[in-house]
Amino acid sequence: MISPVNQEAVMLASVMQEARDSTVQLRRLAPSQKQKQLHPSRLVKAGQSLFYEGDRAQFVYEVKSGVLRLMRLLEDGRRQVIAFAFPGDVVGFPQVGCHTTECDVIASGEVVAYRCDVLFHPDRDPELSTFLMKSALEEIGFLQDHFLTLGRKSATEKTASFLLVLLDRIGTRTAGLATIRLPMNRADIADFLGLTPETVSRAFSHFRALRLIALSDANTVTILDTDGLQAMAEGGSRALQRA
Amino acid sequence: MISPVNQEAVMLASVMQEARDSTVQLRRLAPSQKQKQLHPSRLVKAGQSLFYEGDRAQFVYEVKSGVLRLMRLLEDGRRQVIAFAFPGDVVGFPQVGCHTTECDVIASGEVVAYRCDVLFHPDRDPELSTFLMKSALEEIGFLQDHFLTLGRKSATEKTASFLLVLLDRIGTRTAGLATIRLPMNRADIADFLGLTPETVSRAFSHFRALRLIALSDANTVTILDTDGLQAMAEGGSRALQRA
DNA sequence: CGCGCTTTTGAGATAACTCAATACAGGTGG
DNA sequence: CCACCTGTATTGAGTTATCTCAAAAGCGCG
Numbered sequence: 001m002i003s004p005v006n007q008e009a010v011m012l013a014s015v016m017q018e019a020r021d022s023t024v025q026l027r028r029l030a031p032s033q034k035q036k037q038l039h040p041s042r043l044v045k046a047g048q049s050l051f052y053e054g055d056r057a058q059f060v061y062e063v064k065s066g067v068l069r070l071m072r073l074l075e076d077g078r079r080q081v082i083a084f085a086f087p088g089d090v091v092g093f094p095q096v097g098c099h100t101t102e103c104d105v106i107a108s109g110e111v112v113a114y115r116c117d118v119l120f121h122p123d124r125d126p127e128l129s130t131f132l133m134k135s136a137l138e139e140i141g142f143l144q145d146h147f148l149t150l151g152r153k154s155a156t157e158k159t160a161s162f163l164l165v166l167l168d169r170i171g172t173r174t175a176g177l178a179t180i181r182l183p184m185n186r187a188d189i190a191d192f193l194g195l196t197p198e199t200v201s202r203a204f205s206h207f208r209a210l211r212l213i214a215l216s217d218a219n220t221v222t223i224l225d226t227d228g229l230q231a232m233a234e235g236g237s238r239a240l241q242r243a
Numbered sequence: 244m245i246s247p248v249n250q251e252a253v254m255l256a257s258v259m260q261e262a263r264d265s266t267v268q269l270r271r272l273a274p275s276q277k278q279k280q281l282h283p284s285r286l287v288k289a290g291q292s293l294f295y296e297g298d299r300a301q302f303v304y305e306v307k308s309g310v311l312r313l314m315r316l317l318e319d320g321r322r323q324v325i326a327f328a329f330p331g332d333v334v335g336f337p338q339v340g341c342h343t344t345e346c347d348v349i350a351s352g353e354v355v356a357y358r359c360d361v362l363f364h365p366d367r368d369p370e371l372s373t374f375l376m377k378s379a380l381e382e383i384g385f386l387q388d389h390f391l392t393l394g395r396k397s398a399t400e401k402t403a404s405f406l407l408v409l410l411d412r413i414g415t416r417t418a419g420l421a422t423i424r425l426p427m428n429r430a431d432i433a434d435f436l437g438l439t440p441e442t443v444s445r446a447f448s449h450f451r452a453l454r455l456i457a458l459s460d461a462n463t464v465t466i467l468d469t470d471g472l473q474a475m476a477e478g479g480s481r482a483l484q485r486a
Numbered sequence: 487c488g489c490g491c492t493t494t495t496g497a498g499a500t501a502a503c504t505c506a507a508t509a510c511a512g513g514t515g516g
Numbered sequence: 517c518c519a520c521c522t523g524t525a526t527t528g529a530g531t532t533a534t535c536t537c538a539a540a541a542g543c544g545c546g
Contacts, residue, residue: 074391074395074396074478076478078395078478080391080394080395082387082390093379093380093384094380095384100384119376120377121369122366122369123365123369126365129365129376130363130365132376133363133379134363136336136376136383137336138338140336140338140382140386141336141338141343143390144344145343147386147389147393148315148323150390150437151323151393151435151436151437152321152322152323152434152437153317154534185492185493191395194393194394195534195535196536197493198495198535198536199533199535201494202495202534204494205495217543218492218493218494235319397501397502428525429524429525439502439503440525441502441503441504441526441527442501442502444525444526445527460510460511461511461524461525487546488545488546489545489546490544490545491542491543491544491545492541492542492543493541493542493543494539494540494541495539495541496537496540497538497539498535498536498537498538499537500534500535500536501534501535502531502532502534503533504529504530505530506527506528506529507529508525508526508527508528509525509527510523510524510526511522511523511525512522512523512524513520513521513523514520514521515521516518
């Protein structure tokens with residue numbers, strides 16, 4: 001998921017603030033598609049922030065490699081992770097010119113920045129415009145999916161759903177078994193699912209006890225029974241969950 | 244919110260299925276803007292459905308008057324209301340050609356239908372394309388707002404937040420007091436907030452006891468203390484909530 | 487080897503749920 | 517015009533899933 005080259009290339013001095021200055025860490029890439037020739041690629045390092053809630057929106061970012069975390073905060077410190085962004089995702093769609101979420105890098109990688117004004121001038125680059133519209137529609141669909149999870153599912157259902165989505169997005173198949181390397185910690189997962197880290201941990205333990213998953217370490221999940229996990233995610237047999 | 248004329252004009256025989264047939268209930272309107280001349284307006288009646296989950300997406304709809312409800316269902320009947328759409332909102336953004344939510348009319352009114360293919364051909368009508376992009380961005384912002392509510396707020400905070408959003412969208416000011424006519428019932432509110440109808444009702448009663456609101460009838464809310472309700476919505480003083 | 491951070495496990499507290507009864511409102515028909 | 521009837525909303529009492537607080541375990545790092 002993260003190319004080692006990128007990690008090397010990032011200077012150790014880089015701190016959060018740097019990422020907000022668009023002139024830092026810019027680099028030309030071999031253009032992958034015609035309409036992207038003009039849009040610079042940027043290396044980003046875990047721990048950086050691409051933007052904060054309330055920032056004037058300058059760019060939307062397409063993730064090339066690495067993982068981003070979008071979140072919103074409540075005054076008293078409560079946190080909601082809106083989304084994790086993986087390669088192919090576009091983040092930073094603005095609201096009346098401002099970002100309404102904070103965007104942090106949780107796994108170093110590379111992003112492509114598009115000036116926000118391309119969103120409102122489709123005639124200048126119809127191809128790019130269509131790409132961004134599709135990305136926005138994807139984002140809407142993704143958020144809607146997660147609504148159901150957030151509003152109507154139990155802790156085990158939420159956690160199982162989460163693992164299945166990640167399996168789909170970043171799962172790898174080794175020796176016939178699907179495994180997921182989690183780039184985020186339990187607190188991030190909890191804040192994504194509207195739970196506490198303890199409850200997430202208990203759900204993992206529960207799945208392990210049922211032999212649906214195995215954990216080689218806390219962040220490496222092997223899926224032993226996809227169907228069983230699917231049943232969990234949809235409350236297929238709600239009795240099963242307590243078993 | 245709902246013009247009486249529209250209610251009259253709709254035939255009593257109209258049932259859900261009719262709304263899905265785009266040839267039914269079409270009518271030319273005086274074009275409000277140049278780019279909308281070609282897009283037909285359609286009268287819709289409370290109880291109809293504009294589309295269902297899984298339907299091939301043909302149109303996105305701009306609400307002119309009335310209120311729509313977007314929702315998703317789980318096999319076992321659990322329901323999540325994704326959004327209520329008021330005049331000015333655009334609903335029905337498709338996912339790979341299909342609708343991923345069900346859309347029902349909860350208050351009769353009028354919508355404008357735009358063919359989905361305009362989303363992917365911005366050069367044909369840049370002005371419309373920009374309008375739809377802005378609508379999509381609004382939708383994303385709106386969904387993100389609601390994420391925080393859904394994932395991290397208590398029942399009273401959720402309910403207070405809900406009332407404040409509605410105040411902003413459809414509140415009216417009479418005799419110096421802001422009032423809201425709720426077009427949806429308690430079950431809809433509950434399914435929007437991830438609660439039960441009983442809990443929503445208790446929250447209303449709680450606010451009434453604190454003299455933050457008054458209810459002339461179950462669907463007519465008068466806001467007596469906006470600041471107090473705001474404090475409730477943000478858990479400003481969490482002690483206050485239990486008072 | 488010991489320190490700090492994350493995760494896991496445990497035990498008790500609580501917010502919201504479930505089920506059930508009552509109250510209310512709007513529409514219908516006598 | 518009023519009584520009834522149906523669906524929605526409210527209120528009550530007991531249950532439970534999840535949270536909170538606390539302790540133990542695991543893991544990486546200097």
